[in-house]
Amino acid sequence: MNVELIFPQIRKIIADVLVIDEDKIQPQSRLIQDLGAESIDFLDLVFQLEKAFQIKIPRGQIEKNARGTLSEAEFEINGELTPQGLQALKNYLSEVPENQFKANMKIADIPSLFTVETFCKLVISAIHEKKATEVTV
Amino acid sequence: MRFLFVDRILELEEGKLIRGIKHITADDPFLSESPQVFPSAFIGEALGQLAAWNAMKTQKFQARPVAGTLSCAKIYRPVLAHETLLLESFIEQLDESIVAYESQARVGEELVFTLEGALGPMLPMEKFIDEAAVKCQFEQLYRPGDFNQLAQTLNRPPSSEKTSHFHITTPVHYPHLLFQFDHLLSFKPGVSVQAEKRINFAAPYFPDHFPRHPVLPLTVLLESQCLLTQKFLMASDIHAYRLLELRKIKMKDFVRPGDIIQTQLTLQTHEVDRLSVHASTSLEGKRICTVDMIFTKDLAPCKQDV
Numbered sequence: 001m002n003v004e005l006i007f008p009q010i011r012k013i014i015a016d017v018l019v020i021d022e023d024k025i026q027p028q029s030r031l032i033q034d035l036g037a038e039s040i041d042f043l044d045l046v047f048q049l050e051k052a053f054q055i056k057i058p059r060g061q062i063e064k065n066a067r068g069t070l071s072e073a074e075f076e077i078n079g080e081l082t083p084q085g086l087q088a089l090k091n092y093l094s095e096v097p098e099n100q101f102k103a104n105m106k107i108a109d110i111p112s113l114f115t116v117e118t119f120c121k122l123v124i125s126a127i128h129e130k131k132a133t134e135v136t137v
Numbered sequence: 138m139r140f141l142f143v144d145r146i147l148e149l150e151e152g153k154l155i156r157g158i159k160h161i162t163a164d165d166p167f168l169s170e171s172p173q174v175f176p177s178a179f180i181g182e183a184l185g186q187l188a189a190w191n192a193m194k195t196q197k198f199q200a201r202p203v204a205g206t207l208s209c210a211k212i213y214r215p216v217l218a219h220e221t222l223l224l225e226s227f228i229e230q231l232d233e234s235i236v237a238y239e240s241q242a243r244v245g246e247e248l249v250f251t252l253e254g255a256l257g258p259m260l261p262m263e264k265f266i267d268e269a270a271v272k273c274q275f276e277q278l279y280r281p282g283d284f285n286q287l288a289q290t291l292n293r294p295p296s297s298e299k300t301s302h303f304h305i306t307t308p309v310h311y312p313h314l315l316f317q318f319d320h321l322l323s324f325k326p327g328v329s330v331q332a333e334k335r336i337n338f339a340a341p342y343f344p345d346h347f348p349r350h351p352v353l354p355l356t357v358l359l360e361s362q363c364l365l366t367q368k369f370l371m372a373s374d375i376h377a378y379r380l381l382e383l384r385k386i387k388m389k390d391f392v393r394p395g396d397i398i399q400t401q402l403t404l405q406t407h408e409v410d411r412l413s414v415h416a417s418t419s420l421e422g423k424r425i426c427t428v429d430m431i432f433t434k435d436l437a438p439c440k441q442d443v
Contacts, residue, residue: 019385019427038389043235043258044206059234 001127003027003120010120013052017045027117028095035116042111049119055126062122063110066092081105093118138166138341140354141274142183143224146190147282152231155191156284158291159183159222166341169309173218176316177380178360180222180250181210184240185257185356188226190275192236192259195228198268198275200259202236204355207386208254213247215305220244221291223284234259245291265347304379304436308367315340316361322399326373329403332365334358338394353392358400358426359383362416366402366430369414373404378412378432390425398425410434 007027015022018035031037037045046057058064066089067075075085081104089110090101095117102109148156161168161175168175185204193201216222226240236257242250262268318332336353343351363380370378392398398420405413411433418426 019387040205040258040387040389044256044387047230047235047237047256059232 001124003117003124006120006123007116009052010049010116010123013048014045014116014119017041017048025116027115027120029116030112031114031116031119032112045119049123053123053127055123055130057122057126061126062092062114062118063107065122065125066110068092076107079107081107089113095121140182140342140345141186142179143186143190143278145282146187146275146279147284147287149191149194149279149281151191151195152228153191154225154227155187156226157187157190157224157278158287159224161216161218161220161222163218165218166313167311167315168218169311172215172303172309174305174309175216175218175220176311176356176360177212177215177250178356178363180216180242181252181359182354182356183222183224184226184242184250184252185255187224188228188236188238188240188255189257190278191226191228191238192231192257193262193271194275194279195231196233196259198272199262200233201262201265201271202257202259203265203352203391204388205235205257206254206388207252207256208384209252210383210386211251211253212380212382213249213251215303216242216244216249222249223288223291225284232259243288245288263349265350267348270348305367306377306379306436307371308364311364313341315342315357316364318361318365318400324369324372327375327404327407329401330365330369330372331399331401333397333399334361336392336394336396336398340394343394350391351394353396353398355386355388355426358392358398358418359386359428362400362402362418362428363430365400366414366416366432369402370412370432375407375412378434379436380430381411381433381435382431384429384431386426386428388426390420390423392420392425396420405429 011022011025014025018037018041029035050057068088070088093113095115096113100113142159143157144159146157167179189202223243226238228238230237238255240252318334320333322331322333324330342354346354398418400416400418403415405415414430416428417424
C-alpha cells in the first residue's frame with residue numbers, strides 16, 4: 001500500500017468532511033491553509049478515517065511518529081521544537097516543502113504543516129500497525 | 138425557562154448506551170401555538186443531552202461534549218403536546234477528545250426522530266459548568282427503572298381519544314420568538330435569502346447553556362434556519378413541502394451573547410417531490426455553521442384526518 005493507492009479514498013473522505021469538491025484536493029494541499037480545515041474538521045477527519053479503514057489513530061499520532069526515537073525533552077521544550085525536534089519533523093513530513101518549517105516552531109503550529117499526503121502516510125502507518133498487532137496475536 | 142430536555146434517565150451503561158424520557162406537556166414553554174408542536178430540533182437537543190450525560194458520567198464529570206458534526210437528523214413526524222419522547226443514545230466511541238453516537242426518539246412504538254453520525258469534541262467541564270452542579274443535576278435525573286416497561290405504559294391514548302398525525306408544511310408560530318431572525322438582508326425568490334440574528338444575553342437558554350460559558354445552542358440555530366426556510370419557500374411560492382432531514386451539520390465555533398450572525402439559505406435542488414436548501418451561517422465574515430436541509434412533498438398517511 002502506498003500514498004498513490006490510498007489517495008483517492010482519502011480525498012473522498014476529506015471532501016466529505018470539509019464539504020468541498022474533490023478536484024480541489026491534491027496530495028500537496030495543506031489542510032488548514034489551502035482547504036480551510038479547522039479543529040472540529042480534524043476530529044471529524046480522524047474519526048472518519050478510523051471508521052473507513054478500521055484503524056485507530058491516537059491523538060497526537062503524527063507528532064509521535066515525527067518524534068521517533070527522540071525523547072519528549074529532546075523533541076520539544078516548553079511547547080517549542082528543539083533544533084533536533086525540528087529536523088525530526090522535517091524528516092517525517094518529507095512531503096512538506098522546506099520553507100514551511102520555521103526555527104523555534106511551536107508544537108501548536110505543527111498542524112498547519114499537514115497536507116493530504118501527511119494523512120495518507122498516517123493511515124498507511126496505522127494499517128501496518130494494525131496488521132503487525134494481528135500477526136502477533 | 139430551563140434548557141434541559143431530559144426528564145429522567147432510566148438506563149445507563151457507561152460508554153455504551155443511555156435511555157431516558159422527555160414529557161411534552163401542554164405547558165411546555167417551547168411549544169408552538171395551535172397546533173402545539175414541539176420543535177423538531179429540540180428532539181435532537183434532548184437526544185444530544187442524553188448522550189452527553191453518558192459521556193460526562195463515564196468521564197467522571199471532568200469533561201463534557203459540545204456540538205460538533207452530525208451526518209443526518211431525520212424527522213419522521215411532528216411531536217405534539219401530551220406525548221412522551223422515549224429517548225435512546227448509543228455511544229459508538231468515547232475518549233478524552235470525542236464522543237460519537239447515534240440516537241433515536243420514539244413515541245410509543247413509533248419512531249419520530251433519529252440522529253446518525255453525531256460527533257462532539259470533549260472539552261474541560263470547568264470551562265462550562267461547576268462540576269458539583271452538573272453532578273447534582275445528574276443525580277436528580279438518574280433514577281434507574283425499566284425503560285421498556287415504562288415505554289409500554291406511556292402514550293397509550295384512552296380508547297375514546299382520537300389521535301391524528303399530520304405534517305407541517307407551513308411555518309408554525311412560536312410565541313416565545315426564540316427562532317426569529319432579526320433582519321432580512323436579501324431575498325431572491327426561488328434562489329436565496331440572507332438574514333441576520335442578533336444574540337441577546339437575556340435569551341432563556343443561556344443560563345443552562347452554559348453557566349460559565351454562555352453559547353448559542355446549535356439546535357436553536359437549526360430550528361431558526363428551518364423556520365426561515367419555510368418562510369422563504371412560501372414567499373417564493375413553493376408550497377406543501379415538509380422538512381424530512383438535516384444533513385452534514387457542522388458547527389465550527391461558538392456563538393456568544395452580543396454576536397451578530399448572518400445566515401444565507403440557497404435553494405440547491407428543486408424536483409417535483411423533493412428539494413434541498415443549503416444553509417451557511419457566518420460570524421464576523423467566518424463561516425461557522427453549515428447544514429443541508431431536505432424537504433419532501435411526501436406526506437405520510439395520517440392516523441386520522443384532522
